[in-house]
Amino acid sequence: MSANAGTVSEKNPGVRAKSAKPASPWAHAFRRLRKNRLAVTGLVFLILMGLFCTVGPLFSPYVDERVTGANFNRPPSAQNWLGTDNLGRDILTRLMLAGRISLTVGIASMLLSVLIGSVLGAVAGYYRGIVDQVIMRFADVLMTIPSLPLLIIMGAVLSDLKVPSDYRIYIVMLMLSILGWPGLARLVRSQILTLSQREFMQATEVLGLRDRRKIFVHLLPNTLPLLIVVATLSVAGAILSESVLSYLGLGVTPPTPSWGNMMDSANSLIDFQKRPWLWMPPGVAIFATVIAINLLGEGLRDALDPKMKK
Amino acid sequence: MAIYVLRRVLNMIPILIGVSVIIFFVFAMTPGDFVDSNQKLTPERQAELRALYGLDKPVLERYFIWMGNVLQGDFGYSMQHQIPVTSLLNQYLWNSFMIAVATLFLTWTIALFIGVFSAVRQHSWFDALVTLGVFATMSFPSFFLGLLLIKFFAVDLHWLPVGGMISTGSQTTGWAYVWEVAKHMILPVIVLTVLGVGSLTRYFRTNMLDVIRQDFVRTARAKGLKEKVVVYKHALRNALLPAITLLAFELPGLFAGAIITEKIFNWPGVGQIHMQALEIRDYPVLMGLTMLLSMLTIVGNLLADIMYGVADPRVRIK
Amino acid sequence: MTTMTNTLAEIKGLSTYFHTEEGIVKAVDDVSFSIPAGRTVAVVGESGCGKSVTALSVMRLVAEPGRIEKGEIRFGDQDLLRLREGEMRGLRGNDIAMVFQEPMSSLNPVLTIGEQLIEPLMEHRLLSKKEARAESAGLITRVGIPRAEEMLKAYPHELSGGMLQRIMIAIALSCQPKLLIADEPTTALDVTVQAQILDLLNGIKAESNTAILLITHDLGVVAEMADHVVVMYAGKVIEEAPVIELFQNPRHPYTKGLLRSKPVIGRREERLYSIPGQVPQLIGLGEACAFADRCESCLPVCRERRPVITQGENGHLVACWLYEEGVSRDE
Numbered sequence: 001m002s003a004n005a006g007t008v009s010e011k012n013p014g015v016r017a018k019s020a021k022p023a024s025p026w027a028h029a030f031r032r033l034r035k036n037r038l039a040v041t042g043l044v045f046l047i048l049m050g051l052f053c054t055v056g057p058l059f060s061p062y063v064d065e066r067v068t069g070a071n072f073n074r075p076p077s078a079q080n081w082l083g084t085d086n087l088g089r090d091i092l093t094r095l096m097l098a099g100r101i102s103l104t105v106g107i108a109s110m111l112l113s114v115l116i117g118s119v120l121g122a123v124a125g126y127y128r129g130i131v132d133q134v135i136m137r138f139a140d141v142l143m144t145i146p147s148l149p150l151l152i153i154m155g156a157v158l159s160d161l162k163v164p165s166d167y168r169i170y171i172v173m174l175m176l177s178i179l180g181w182p183g184l185a186r187l188v189r190s191q192i193l194t195l196s197q198r199e200f201m202q203a204t205e206v207l208g209l210r211d212r213r214k215i216f217v218h219l220l221p222n223t224l225p226l227l228i229v230v231a232t233l234s235v236a237g238a239i240l241s242e243s244v245l246s247y248l249g250l251g252v253t254p255p256t257p258s259w260g261n262m263m264d265s266a267n268s269l270i271d272f273q274k275r276p277w278l279w280m281p282p283g284v285a286i287f288a289t290v291i292a293i294n295l296l297g298e299g300l301r302d303a304l305d306p307k308m309k310k
Numbered sequence: 311m312a313i314y315v316l317r318r319v320l321n322m323i324p325i326l327i328g329v330s331v332i333i334f335f336v337f338a339m340t341p342g343d344f345v346d347s348n349q350k351l352t353p354e355r356q357a358e359l360r361a362l363y364g365l366d367k368p369v370l371e372r373y374f375i376w377m378g379n380v381l382q383g384d385f386g387y388s389m390q391h392q393i394p395v396t397s398l399l400n401q402y403l404w405n406s407f408m409i410a411v412a413t414l415f416l417t418w419t420i421a422l423f424i425g426v427f428s429a430v431r432q433h434s435w436f437d438a439l440v441t442l443g444v445f446a447t448m449s450f451p452s453f454f455l456g457l458l459l460i461k462f463f464a465v466d467l468h469w470l471p472v473g474g475m476i477s478t479g480s481q482t483t484g485w486a487y488v489w490e491v492a493k494h495m496i497l498p499v500i501v502l503t504v505l506g507v508g509s510l511t512r513y514f515r516t517n518m519l520d521v522i523r524q525d526f527v528r529t530a531r532a533k534g535l536k537e538k539v540v541v542y543k544h545a546l547r548n549a550l551l552p553a554i555t556l557l558a559f560e561l562p563g564l565f566a567g568a569i570i571t572e573k574i575f576n577w578p579g580v581g582q583i584h585m586q587a588l589e590i591r592d593y594p595v596l597m598g599l600t601m602l603l604s605m606l607t608i609v610g611n612l613l614a615d616i617m618y619g620v621a622d623p624r625v626r627i628k
Numbered sequence: 629m630t631t632m633t634n635t636l637a638e639i640k641g642l643s644t645y646f647h648t649e650e651g652i653v654k655a656v657d658d659v660s661f662s663i664p665a666g667r668t669v670a671v672v673g674e675s676g677c678g679k680s681v682t683a684l685s686v687m688r689l690v691a692e693p694g695r696i697e698k699g700e701i702r703f704g705d706q707d708l709l710r711l712r713e714g715e716m717r718g719l720r721g722n723d724i725a726m727v728f729q730e731p732m733s734s735l736n737p738v739l740t741i742g743e744q745l746i747e748p749l750m751e752h753r754l755l756s757k758k759e760a761r762a763e764s765a766g767l768i769t770r771v772g773i774p775r776a777e778e779m780l781k782a783y784p785h786e787l788s789g790g791m792l793q794r795i796m797i798a799i800a801l802s803c804q805p806k807l808l809i810a811d812e813p814t815t816a817l818d819v820t821v822q823a824q825i826l827d828l829l830n831g832i833k834a835e836s837n838t839a840i841l842l843i844t845h846d847l848g849v850v851a852e853m854a855d856h857v858v859v860m861y862a863g864k865v866i867e868e869a870p871v872i873e874l875f876q877n878p879r880h881p882y883t884k885g886l887l888r889s890k891p892v893i894g895r896r897e898e899r900l901y902s903i904p905g906q907v908p909q910l911i912g913l914g915e916a917c918a919f920a921d922r923c924e925s926c927l928p929v930c931r932e933r934r935p936v937i938t939q940g941e942n943g944h945l946v947a948c949w950l951y952e953e954g955v956s957r958d959e
Contacts, residue, residue: 032649038442141328144607146566149584149600150336156588156596157339236449243451244570248585266457273465283454291449298445432692523691525733531689532728533748533799534721547738623783624737 032303039299042292053099083277098257106239112177117184125192139182155250225304232297386594395598406579425514447508456574473576517549558614562606636665642699657863670854722752725800729812731792735784742780790821862918
């Protein structure tokens, strides 16, 4: 009959009952996620968007991007549902192809920043001392420089180096993850710091496990719920950053299409004022995708960690 | 407290060095420079200019020269405008500042009211609406929102000017001038406010929800205080405390975030200058502004810590 | 029951449920007992048995997702559960005051002690700020803290837990309540400080004839403070008796277990007794007696039906099949 146990459970008997439930935490989280209508909507939308971008072009008669001179700058019609651009390309088809690039950039740069961020964060949190100092100072530095000017500069450098369009998307991914990892590293590090205080880590100490095993088998998996949430949300951030950069002509550059660089047409006064079908669809696509990711991410946060919700 | 501040100041130094190194070497990677892009120059003149601007020296030496100057407040010389970067920024910074202050004021007021209100009414339809709205504002690409607003309010409805700070060829003075500038400010301020208000509302909402569950709020209720007093005196004060730190973080972020918006609305601020400088690769300006914003961020962090220390009695004493 | 004192508050059939995602938690289930004016009633039980929720229900301060489902709380001639929120607010901190378990977190960290003390005085007794300040200095002295003026300007983090609990008591006493609810007032404190706080509470009771509803898990505290004891288990009252009767003649196996698990000075034992098992989950409790799984004298009937609380001699009430007549004792 300890006093501490009393304080916790007295305030909310529900919590006590919850923790006693034997179901696996993942199944439990999934059940919670399914109940969250907004998150499910987001997930369904993302799946549809993924299908739209990957499978969609297969059903399009315009996929070869042939320039049909007679057909340029047409407003939406029965043949071209979203109209055609100034080279006579079907906007709807381009939207799908651009979506492939934008989504790929978003997901790939997320994976890369999660990889860098979690490894560096775990190493910093586990070894502490000088390693920690060096890694975290570096992260601080990257987080201090305002990200947009830095991205713009890096994009400008890419243009000056005349990097071909095909390679640029890889470099853009790299740029975005360079800016993305410090935040993740900080999170993982603080989680690792608290986890190392727990009994099960003291147990691994007694067992004499190797460091690598301790970090990758015992510590990092425990940060997974948080990591999943942050990673999901960071895809949204990456898609937004990519779109800004590409809109400015500093990210993914034509002929490779991306949602951002499709909106480049808004930079021309005539197109902007008279041909909104050129730039509105990609804008809406970015907005809808990002909001869906955000809804899903928040749903995951609520589902994976009920404590965070409160 | 004094020791704490001193330690924080010392902590800033390695960050500052790191920031300057990264900024400088990213720029140093670029193949072209101002002299290259001007093809009218003879090779002799090019060499002369390079010597003049110190572009012929080794990279490392150039870094130390640049850093030394920066520490003395000299951010270099704009090649395009032919004036020191600091005077150039000084000319335009105030225009950006106007937008930033208006945005900051609006964002905080709206976020505070909506955030607190929706926290107090958690699970109400209002709260659900706010949550959805928060996600919507957080998901807008800044340029898309700007373009949409221009398209509807300026191009289609002709309610507001398309861009700039005053109408072309305008000769207004006095109040008419103020009114004209204000009209031009409306759309960019709306864009920046919408972009910022979502996350801040959420921040206030979660903070407030956290605080409302605390024991001392229950105590306040147990004392029989009016719910208004419980919420606005006991809960809000505690919820606002961590927000003070945010205030100091925000300002540099606002300048950086305004770059796209200023470009779209053609607003003559530092963001606009930044984009112009980018086009002709006026590197001293780009480096100067990035460095300045980073320094603002560092100082903002420090300020945030100090402000928090002053505001929170628990920290104040130490 | 002694009828010399009149009843100050009476709880009748109180049920408070928590509507969680896993289901309904019946934290307080059909609880009834009464509090005589000027007496101390202790509610005892292990953590999670619903005693704190009972206290909060009396204040009507149960937090979401908890809700008071049914019952009646008579206080004077009114039913607290039927009052409008504004009327209830007028009673809180005024006629009914509460002291919480965690003094460290129960005071607002960004307000001074003085600011927090004057609030109920200004709210309920309509004193001016100046009068309230003078009054609160007196209160601080009354709860045994020296240098009252200095104390008024202090912030909570500058004070120890024991001091803060005294301040909490001062706040609670400020409007001379008829009923003081003390929810584990000493649990979070050091042993030496605990005794001081209990003395303080006893002194208050003697001085101002305030009734105290004491929530505790500590039978030592009960022995020292209570006139009357209510034992709760899994959201229900299972035994109720005057304090001496209960200690001398415990009837419910759970109460017996509680008493046996308390160390007695001078008696040497191999091991201190502890009741086997844990408090059951409060979701989906079946028809069986909630204590059946842990009970040493469990009968077949205990697994089928719940016993109801029945009156015995010496004002002793118990809910246990062992004391019902005509119950088959065959295993």
